[in-house]
Amino acid sequence: MSRLIKLKRGFDIRLSGRAEKKLTGQVTPLLYGVKPPDFPGLIPKLDVRPGDKVKAGSSLFHDKIRPEVLFTSPVSGMVTAVDRGTKRKILGVVVEKSGEEYIDFGKADPGMLTREQIKERMLASGLWPSVRQRPYNIVANPADTPKSVFISGFDTAPLAPDFYFIVENTSAADLRLGLTAIKKLTEGKINMVLDGRRNDKTILEDIPEAEITYVSGPHPAGNVGVQIHHIDPVNKGEVVWHINLQDVAAIGRLFSEGIYRPERIVAITGSEVINTGYCKMLSGGAITPLAENNVKTGNNRYISGNVLAGVKIPADGFLGYYDSQITVIPEGDHSDFFGWASPGFNKFSFFRVFASSLFPKKHYRLDTNLNGGERAFVITGQYEKVLPMDIYPMHLFKAIMAGDIDAMENLGIYEVAEEDFALCEYICPSKTEIQSVIRQGIDLMIKEMS
Amino acid sequence: MDSLRKKLDKLKPHFIKGGRFEKLQSVFEGFESFLFVPDKVTFKGSHIRDAIDLKRTMIIVVIALVPALLFGAYNTGLQHFSSVGIDPTILQAFWYGFLKILPLIIVSYLVGLGIEFIAAQIRGHEINEGFLVSGLLIPLVMPVDIPLWMLALATAFAVILGKEVFGGTGMNIFNPALLARAFLFFSYPGWMTGDKVWTEGLAKGQNIIDGYSGATPMALRSAGETADLPSFMQMFIGTIPGSVGETSVVAILAGALILIATGIGSWKIIVSVFAGGLTMGIVLNVLSVNPYMELPFYYHFVMGGFAFGAVFMATDPVTAAQTESGKWIYGFLIGLFSILFRVLNPAYPEGVMLAILLMNVFAPLIDHYVIQANIKRRLRRSKVALNINSR
DSSP, X not given: OOEEEEOOOOOOOOXXXXXXXXXXXXXXXXXXXXXXXXXXXXXXXXXXXXXXXXXXXXXXXXXXXXXTOEEEOSSOEEEEEEEEOGGGOEEEEEEEEOSOOBOOOOOOOGGGSOHHHHHHHHHHHTOGGGEEEETTTEEOOTTOOOSEEEEEOOOOSTTOOOHHHHHHTSOHHHHHHHHHHHHXXXXXXXXXXXXXXXXXXXXXXXXXXXXXXXEESSTTTTSHHHHHHHHSOOOTTOOEEEEOHHHHHHHHHHHHTSSOXXXXXXXEESTTBSSOEEEEEETTBBSHHHHTTSBOSSSEEEEESOTTTOEEXXXXXXXXXXXXXXXXXXXXXXXXXXXXXXXXXXXXXXXSOSGGGGOTTOOBOOOSBOOSOOOOOOOOSSGGGGOOSSXXXXXXXXXXXXXXXXXXXXXXXXXXXXXXXXXHHHHOTTOOOHHHHHHHHHHHHHHHHO | OHHHHHHHHHHHHHHSTTSTTGGGHHHHHHHHHHHEEOOOBOOSSOSSOOSOOHHHHHHHHHHHHHHHHHHHHHHHHHHHHHHTTOOOOHHHHHHHHHHHHHHHHHHHHHHHHHHHHHHHHHHTOOOOTHHHHHHHHHHHTSOTTOOHHHHHHHHHHHHHHHTGGGTSTTOOSSOHHHHHHHHHHHHOHHHHSSSSTTSTTTTTTOSOOTTOOOOOHHHHHHTTOGGGOOOHHHHHHTOXXXXXXXXXXXXXXXXXXXXXXXXXXXXXHXXXXXXXXXXXXXXXXHTOOSHHHHSOTTHHHHSTTHHHIIIIIXXXXXXXXXXXXXXXXXXXXXXXXXXXXXXXXXXXXXXXXXXXXXXXXXXXXXXXXXHHHHHHHHHHHHHHHHHHHHO
């Protein structure tokens, strides 16, 4: 019998604009972008120049510290631009699609390959970065052997895609092949974590390669970091890897077809989207075909990922490497007369301080307004209510702000990622940038420990 | 609203750096954000943010204080009229008391906010809302007859030395309102204790009728005058002499309900303060050797500032313990010490203020041990993992 872990703490933000469960088919944008900022801590070294011809699976850039980790083009075509930011930081490499040319990595049965051979193929094809590690939530170090691998089979973030729907529309054979390959990478288990709040079954429950654990509870129960914390926590010196479910299928495809084709089912969500739903798209694709004529007029924010931990992109921006969701919400650049004093029938809050808390079922169209000014920490004991981990968030923040390495280590910095604290940031009455603080702490640890 | 918004937008350039009134930038921002929640949007991290902000948080506490404030106004009038032998109507008593309390509130806010504005401008910060609550708490823990200059001095002391020197709102060690009270308590004890100060006009000796004492139940108990003690019910309702806001347990409990229902005040602290008081009350009853120790333990809850301290002072999140388990310990010890000081210390008739200030000092220590326990759990887990691996 599988284990069920019940989490009480957390919070589901009732946002309107959930994706309707219908798959509209394949969407093929013209432009694709691979963005180094998707990979925290990465120092990219370019392998191409604008004008170069590439195939699907050709390296666009690699990791300066671990040159074997390649970041490859999802399509064949021509490199049209390298976007740069301040200090010439590389923000993205853009490829214009033409034709269907793939680099052949060779079909193979991963069950017959050695660990090294599997690693080599994943590194060469550009699928390696889909494997991330705790501590630090960065691309896994190929030299490590993790004590276990985690795959979260559900997402509890606001408006998140329904993974059960995605699994129904994904090749089960590719998923199993992917798991077989991943199994070779670890000496421990593959932990598949499924939603304990649901009664319907998926094919995931019948896959022998993975051990099923059910986790139930409000967001962030679907975050892999929370799941790792409760199932196989990361202690100092230990490494756990995690992979997104859809990337497991992409890894399977690498072995069944011998090509790099990071196809995923993407949910188009948010209150400003006219027709929500799901479509198939390659990682890094421009969202233009999804957004054009499908977004209400007004000043909107486009987000690759969810509203809590996603990245702001322009209306013609690119889907992030790890994302399978696009969210469009209104910008909140308006001032609100005596907003803090109004009864607040349309103000959504974790706290029971607005009249809206009398309507526990209503869904809200929320905008990007900060809803207040930045202040010192005043309220205590609230972050704990949305962080279902045995960690003291406030004390961890303070240790990070003070740059106290020992305290950070003692308070659990190895177990956390920004996304786990996204709800703390959301509810913070002092409007503190908590996710940045956490990343700052992780960056400091990486620097000190290497 | 649009015309007001336009006027503000027109004024704004004068108040930013390089403008004519750049020295008043924090003040302008303070007023602007008071009128309008700013149009600032998120630029990194979570794209949406909760509708709550510090203003809303503080205003909830202010609302929770309103019942105690209204009753305080009524009771001030009632005590005054009783002392001169008049039987007032509710409205009459309320209006009289309200006019007496209003100057206290105005002075407290003027002095406190004035200092906050200056401090914010010096630091280049936005103005923090912390004083919205402290500014109302201070008059509520004062005797109504306190001279205004003393109130101003105490407020300035509490805000400057209690708060701003530590870095402002959120950084202070002591509860500012209690610090203001403690300052007067030790500097001008004649105005903070005794029988005269609690009733408006009594100190000036206006036509007091025979038989009106003006002593608080605390003072009566201390002096051993058991017979004169008001009934439990009277003390529960609060028609007794005392600090402006502390007398009515009914009004304070109404405030507690607001704090707990909204989740702004920690119910753990409130409950544990009462639990601590209960424990010490019973212990003293059991060991009793004098009439004060014999006082039934539940009387302690309705006397003096116990309920007010438990609901509004101990729950101040900045000076309380910050961990959830720490809050239980923190609250319990406040309750315990309050009753202990009250009954066994002959020098002071009341112990709540000193118990809370004492525990303010120890709150970080309590948190330290709670955090150490968390660290030990994590280390133990890692050792277990190590043992399994090495087998």
